[in-house]
Amino acid sequence: MALVFRWLLRLVTLSIVLTVLGAGMVYYLASRSLPEYDKTLPVAGITADIEIIRDNAGVPHIMALSDRDAFFGLGYAHAQDRLWQMVLLRRTVQGRLSEIFGTRTVETDTLMRRLDLYPLAVASVAHQDAATLDALEAYSAGVNARLDEINQGSNGRGAPEFFMFNAPLAPWKPADSIALTKLMAFQLTGHLREEVLRARTSLLIPDADRLSDILPDMPGPGVAALPEYASLVPGPLPAHTPSQTRQAFLPATPPRGLSGASNAWAADASRSAGGGTLLANDPHLGLTAPSIWYLARLELRSGGVIGGTIPGIPVVMVGRSERLAWGLTSSYLDDQDLFIEELNPEDSEQYRTPDGWARFETRKSIITIKDHAPATITLRWTTNGPVLPRASFDLEAVTPPGHVATLSWTALSGKDTSMTAGIGLMMSGSVDEAIEISRAHVAPSQNLTLIDKDTVALKLIGVMPSRDPRHQSQGRMPSLGHVAENRWQGTLPYSANPGFLAPQGGIVGNTNNKLTDDAFPRHVSFDWGDSQRVQRWRTIMQGRQVHTRDSFIEAQLDTVSVTARTLLPLIGRDLWYTGEAAPEGTPERQRQRALDLLANWNGEMNEHLPEPLIYAAWLRALQERLIRDDLGPLASEFDHVEPLFIERVFRDVNGAAKWCDILRSVNEESCADIARLALDDALVWINETYGDALESLRWGDAHQAVHEHTVLGKVPVLRYFVNIQQSTSGGDNTLMRGRTRGSGDAPFENVHAAGYRGVYDFADPDSSVFVSATGQSGHFLSRHYDDLGQLWRRGEYIPMSLDEGLARAASVGITRLVKP
Template sequence: MRKLLLVLLVLLVVLLVVGLAGAGYGVFTVRRSWPKTDGKAQADGLQAEATVIRDSWGVPHVYASSSHDLFFAQGYVHAQDRFWQMEFWRRIGSGRLSEILGDSALGQDRFIHTVGWHRTAAEELKRMDAQDLAALEAYAEGVNAYISTHKKRLGLEFTMLGLTGVKFEPEPWAPLDTISWAKVMAWDLGGNRTAELLRAQIAARLGTSAVAELMPPYPDNYPVIVPHPLTGATLDAVPGAAFDFYALGNGPGIGSNNWVISGERTETGMPLLANDPHLGIQMPSIWYEVGLHCEPVGPDCPYDVTGASFAGVPGVVIGHNAHVAWGVTNVGPDVQDLFVEKINPENPDQYEYEGAWVDMQIVREEITVAGEDDPVVVNVRITRHGPIINDVVGGPEDDWAFGWEPLALSWTALQPGTLVRSILLLDKAGDWDEFRDALSYWDAPSQNFVYADVEGNIGYQAPGRIPIRAAGDGSMPVPGWSGEYEWVDYIPFDDLPRTFNPEEGYVVTANNAVVGPDFPYFITNDWAPGYRARRIVELIEADDSISLADVQAMQGNSNPIYAEDVLPHLLVLPVTNTGRSDREERRLTEALELLRAWDGRADRDSAGAALFEAFRLHLIDLTFGDELGEQLLGKARRSVGVALVNLLEDEDSHWFDDVNTPEVETQDEILLQALEDAADELTETLGRNMDKWRWGELHTAVFNNQSLGQSGIAPIEAIFNRGPVETDGDSGTVNATGYSLSDPYTVQHVPSYRQIVDLDDFTRSVSMHTTGQSGHPYHPHYDDMIDPWRNIEYHPMLWQRVDVEADAEGVLVLRP
C-alpha cells in the first residue's frame, strides 16, 4: 500500500509541475534550482575573490590567486550545476541509496557494504598527504558554501523526492565522499571478474578445451600499444548468480580510444592528441568540463589546466595544461582474483589456509532503508584474500553457507591508494619526467595514458597496481586454501609498459593489447579484440600530413572492421539448391545484394548496416546457442562473437553443427540461415522494403537520469531523460556507440567525451561531451550537447582568458 500511495503522490507532483507550468508555477519550480552565474556571490571560506567566467557552452573557467581558492571555487561550481549527481554518486560509493530510494536499492547497498569501498576510502583518508588533503578540504568547503546557502534550491530531484515523502537534508560534503566515488570508478573500470566467471562457466559446461576456442587470445596480427616497450579451481563451486554482482559496473563493452601523433605525421609539424573515453550512457553526462587557472601561476598556486573533470573530485582528469596534454583509456589489467574458500563445517566464520583454520574478520554493517524502522544488518566476512562476495550475491546466507563454496574477492583497489595525489601532480606536470612521476601514484584503475608536450615530444605510460602471482594467471577462480595462488608483489612502476617518441611516430590505444606475449610480466588475458585499434592505425598510416579535421573524422569513423572479416564468407554463397522456395530464394538474394552494395559504414541512414548487425547476432546465436544454452549464451555473446571470426576460417568447425538435430549442419547453411533470420526480423520491425531500412531506427540513444529517470513512470522520466536519438556507429567502430548483444540495439555505451588537443596552438583544441554542463532539467545547458555530440561536432576548448571573456555567458565573482 505504501508503494501505491507513493506512486499516486508522485503522479500528483508531475501534474502539478507539468500541468501548472502555463500558470508559472511549474516554471518557477523548475528554475528555482538554476544557479546564479552572473554578478557577485558571497562564499564563506574563500581567502580572496575568485572569478568564474562561463562560456557559451556553460563551461566555467575559474580564476583564483591560491590553490585553496581555486579548488574551493571548483567545488562551488560543481555543486551549482551537478549537486544531485554528486549526492547520488556519494550514496552509491557509501552504499546509502536505500535511505532515499527504499528497498529497491537494498541489494545494491548490501553488495557495496560487503565489498567495502567506504572502508578502504576511510583508511586512504587517514594516510593522505597533508597537501592532497588540503585540496580535498578546500574543494569540500566550496561545495558546502553553496549547499548551505541553497538548501531548498539544490535540484529538481530533491524537490520531487521531498514532495513524495522522502525528507532528508543533504549532509556537508567531505573528503571521504570524493575518495569513495573514486573507488566506484575503479570498480567500473578495474577488473576481469565477469570474464573470470565466464571462463569457469564455459569450462563447467563444455570442458576446459572450449574456453580457448570461445575466449580466444589476442590475435598476433593486430596492433599492440607498445611494440617496443622501454622496459584450476573447483568449477562446480562457482554460483551462476555471481554474474549478477557486476550490477554497479557498466558491463562488457566499456572501452575507450586515445592516440597521439607526432609532428612528423601532422600538418603543423607538432603533435595532435585525441581521446574519447567510452562509458555508460547517462543523464547528465559523467563528465564536467572546467578550466582552472591560477593568477598568477607560481609556487603557491601552480595550476593552469583545462579539460574534463568529475563532479565530486577536484582537478582535471583529462586535458592539458600550459606544457603537456594527456588522454586516458582503460588498460583492463587482471587486478581482481576470485578465491574459492573452504569453510570450517563447525564454524562458518573460519576458513582453511595452508592446513589450519583461520578466523575471518567480521565487520558489522548497518543499512538504513526508507520506510523501515530498523536497519538491515550485513555481517561482512573477510578472509586474507578479501570479502566473501557471494554472501550477498549468491543468495540468502542460510541457503548458501554450507552449500556453496564461498568466493573471496581480491582487488587492488581495496587497498588504500594515492589517486588524488596523482591527479593533482598530473595537472601541474611540466614535462615527461614530471608526467611519469605523477603517474607513479596512479594505482587504480590502471589507464593507458598518451602524452604530448609543447616541445614536440609524444609518449605513453601504463600506470597502476598490477599483481604478480605465485602461480596461475587469475583467469579463473582458484583455491584459496592451498597458498599456491597468492599475490606476492606488484609490477614495479619502472617495469610497466612505456614508450617515448616511438619510431612509428604515433601511439594508439583502444583497450587492445598493451604488449606482446614476450613481455616479462603478466598483465591480462582479456584485451579488447583490437578492431578499433586496427582501424585507427589504418587511418593514421594512410596519411602523412594529418590535420585536426582529419582527427575529428577519425573519431567519427563508423566502419565496423570485423565486417571485413565476416562478410567474405557469406557473400560468395549461392542461394539456389538450398531447399528454399523460389520466394525465399528471391528474398535471400535481395539481402545478399544489399550487403554487397553496402559501403561498410554503420551510419544511421544505412540499410546495409541494419542488416549486417542483425545478421551478426543471428549468426552468433545459431552457431553457439545449442552448445551454450540461453543463460550462458547471454553472458558469452560478446566473447563468442570475437571467436566467430576465427572459426569462420575453419569451414569444418564442429561449432556450426546444431547438436539438437540429427543432421550435421555446415558453415554455409548456418551463414545463410542467419541472413534469412535477420531479414525476417527486420521485415517485422522495419517493413518489407529493404531499401527503406535504416540503422538509426534500431540504434538509438536514450540519456537516462540515474535516479528518477528510471522510475518507470513516464511523465517523470520525460522530465529528466532525453532521447531517443538516432546514432551512427556500433560496438566495434571507432565511434563506439555500443549495445548489448543480448538486448539489441539500443545504445548502452558511448564516447562520453571527445577531446583533440593541438600542441601547435592550444586555442585550436576542441572537445564535446554527451549531454550538457548542467544537471538541471530544462536548463539551456542540460541537453545542448546531445545533437553536436552525435553528429561529431565540437566546441572550442577555450584557453586564453581573452578568448574566454569574448565568449562569456556570465561572470560570477565569488567573495569571501
C-alpha cells in the first residue's frame, strides 16, 4: 500500500510540474508578442524620424514632420497593438477565414466572395486623390515595418492568437484599408434583413394594418399601404426555413437589431456657457474584446488630430483637430434593395431583364479550407448586383423556384472614394470644408455632426440611390428585378442629402431618429433606428438655456427610459392597486409586489435597481404573448421589444388591440388579460433565474456588458482571460444605450453599445475628453487590454489633449522610428 501511495504521489507531483511548466511555456510564448513601447527602431521608408509617445492610457501620440510619416507611424502603432484584429478583419472581407478556421467559416467566406468587396476595393485604389494614396501607401509601409520587426526579432508572431491559428501574413496593401471600410459598411446596414423580414411577415399577416403594427413606421407622414409580398412575386414560395446566419461562426454581419446606431449632438456659442461650440458623440457597435475602437493622435501639416480610429484604416473616424470636431451616427439610409431575378427555364445561365434575357456575368472562385479539399464556387452578377447565397439571410423563404436573389447596394462600387473623404475630413479647417469634402463619401452612409469655432451642422453623407416613384415595394420588400420601375435610376445629387447648417436654435443632434419628412423616393428610409431616445434627448437639450461640457457628458450617460415611462402606465392601467392583498407566497402576492415596485419607479435603468429587470422581463414576455400565436416560429425574429408596437396595441390604434386575442383559445382575451399573464410569465422566469426576492434584484446582474473575444471568447478556460464582463446601467432605449442580446439564456446581456465616447469643447479644446470600452491593446497579457474598461463602465473619461508636453509628462514609453 505504501508503494502504491508513493507512486501516486510521484505521478501527482509530475503532473503538477508538467502543468506549471506548460503554463510557463504558454506564458513565455504569449508574452514574447507584448509590444515594447520604449525603444529605437531603424526602419526604411520614412523621410525623417518619428516619435510615438504612449501616454499612461496607452494612447499613441504620433509626432512626425510630414503627413506621410504620421500615417506611417499610425500603421506601425496599429500593428503593434491590434495586429490579430486587423488580419482577422482583412481575412473576413477577403473571404479567406476558412484557410485557418476550416469548415466553420465557409458560409461567411462564400457570402463575402459573392459580394466581391475585396476586388471592388482593389479597383477603388486608383480613384483616390494623391494625398489619400500617399497616406494609404505610408500607412501600409508602417504596418509592414512592424511585420518585418516581428519576423526578424522573433516577437512571438505578433500576437498570441497566431500561435493557435498559424497562417502566413501577407504584407498590408492600400486596398486592404479600403476593403475594411466596405466591410464596416456591410456591418452597419440592416436593410437587407429588414426587407426579407417584412416579406416573410407579410406572407403570414396580409392585413396591412396589422403589418404596420408589428413593423411600424416612425411617427410622422407615412406611406400608403403596400401590396402583400405574395402579389409581388410568382409563387408558390418555399415553406418557412429557420434562420442560419445567427448561428454562424464569425458571421460577416450581426443579427437583426444589432447593426449600427449612435448618438451625436452639438451646440453653438449662443447655447454654450463657455462661449465655445460643443459636440458629444458616442458611436454604437457590437462589444468585443478588444474594442473595434483605437484611440490615437496624429500630428499633420494641418495640425494635430485626435480621436477614435479603427485598426487597419488610416483615418480618425471620430474626434477633433485644432479647428474642427466631428461625430458620426448611423443615418439608416436605405442603401440596399433585394431583387428577385427570374431564370430562363431554357438556360439557367440567363436571367430576365426589361429588355429580355441576358447572361450572368460569371467568375470562378476557389475557397481554401483547412484540412479539407478546396471548394470552387461560381460568382454571378446581374445588372442589379451580385447573386446572393440562398442560405443567407433566409432568402430561401422569399425566393420562388426558378429565381435567385440579387443585391443592389451603394458600397458595391469599384470607384469608392470614401477613403478620400475621410482623409480630407481630418485636414479640413471648417464646417464648410468638411461638408464639401464629404461629397466624396460613398458608404457607409452616416450623419456627420460638425463644429468649428463658430458653427454647428449636421449633414447626411453617403450616396443616396434614386428610385422610381412607381417602385412596387418602395424598396421595403424584395421586388422583381426585370420590372423597370423597381430598378435603381442612378443616384441622387449630394444636395439632396438632408442637412442642417447653423440652425436658429443653436443645437443639432441625432439619435438615429427620423431625419426628414420628405416623401418617397427622397425619404432617406422607412426604417429608422430610434423613436425613443430622441424624446429624452429633446427634453434634456431644451431643459437648459446653455450647456457645458459636463452637461453634454450628463446627457451622454443618461439612463432614464422614456419607453418605460410611456408604456408602464398603458400596460398596467387595469392592474395597479386592484383586488385585495393576496396571501404571502402566492403568485398573486408576487405580482402585487412587482406592481408596487414599478408604480414608484421613475424609469431610470440603473444597474443597482430591481425595477428595470422586472420591467424588461415583463415587456419581453408581453410581446411574446402578443405575437407568438400570429407569427409562429417567425416570432423568434422579433427578439427585441418594439415600443411602437406595444403602444399601438394598448392604445388600440386602428384596431391594433386585436393582437391581444389569442387565436387558438375559445375565450376572447383583453389586453389587460395578456398584460397580467405576461407579468406572471416574467416573474416565473425571474424566480427561476435570479430568485424570488424582488427587492434584491439588480438590473446590472442581467445587463452585463459582454466584451467577447471574437475567436477565443467561447473557448473553455481561455474565455476567462480574454473576455471582459461588467455590470452596466442603461438599456435598449436610453441615451446611454446598452442594446441587449434579445435571445438565448441571457437575453438582457449588453452586447451593443457605445464603444467610444467623446465630448469636445472649443471654449477650452484641451479640456475635451474621450474613452473607449476596453483598452488600447489587443494582447490579453497587456495592462492596456482592459484598463479603460472600468472608466467606461463608470462613465468616466480620459483627457483628449493635443498638448505634446502633457503626453510626454504622462508617457509610459516612447518609440522612435529612425532612418537607418
